[in-house]
Amino acid sequence: MKEIQVKIKKTTRENGQAVNEPIYATAGSAGMDLCAYLEADLTIDPGAIVRVPTGIALQLPDSSIGGFVFPRSGLSSKHGVSLANCVGVIDSDYTGEVVCPVINHSDKAYTVKNGDRIAQIVFMPIYRANLIWVDELEDTERGAGGFGSTGI
Numbered sequence: 001m002k003e004i005q006v007k008i009k010k011t012t013r014e015n016g017q018a019v020n021e022p023i024y025a026t027a028g029s030a031g032m033d034l035c036a037y038l039e040a041d042l043t044i045d046p047g048a049i050v051r052v053p054t055g056i057a058l059q060l061p062d063s064s065i066g067g068f069v070f071p072r073s074g075l076s077s078k079h080g081v082s083l084a085n086c087v088g089v090i091d092s093d094y095t096g097e098v099v100c101p102v103i104n105h106s107d108k109a110y111t112v113k114n115g116d117r118i119a120q121i122v123f124m125p126i127y128r129a130n131l132i133w134v135d136e137l138e139d140t141e142r143g144a145g146g147f148g149s150t151g152i
Contacts, residue, residue: 038112069088088119
């Protein structure tokens, strides 16, 4: 497994509260858990979207790496709480606080407490595309078959 060096810093807050460092839960984890950094409990009403700060900022080594923030499957499947943007993208030139837009898809209010694991971040390679305009695309077996065209 290839490793990269990612710089991390605590964001400035007046309360001096400890920040939960992102960690890999197991040796085989692809993502590092991101935790809520809250001064008080935050209740998310059904259908509501809230921004949950993590208390950290990151600096990626260069533009060949991106940070991708995904929902936690347990939080989504057990409580209906996920990320409003499905996947957040942290570009290599963004060095502000990592903030997660959390949505409550359930019919019950959900309370996030300081230190709760709310999302996970995966670091992946980035390819910059050089688009080439053409008059025709090469034929494939699927062609332009879209939604449901390959079966259920």
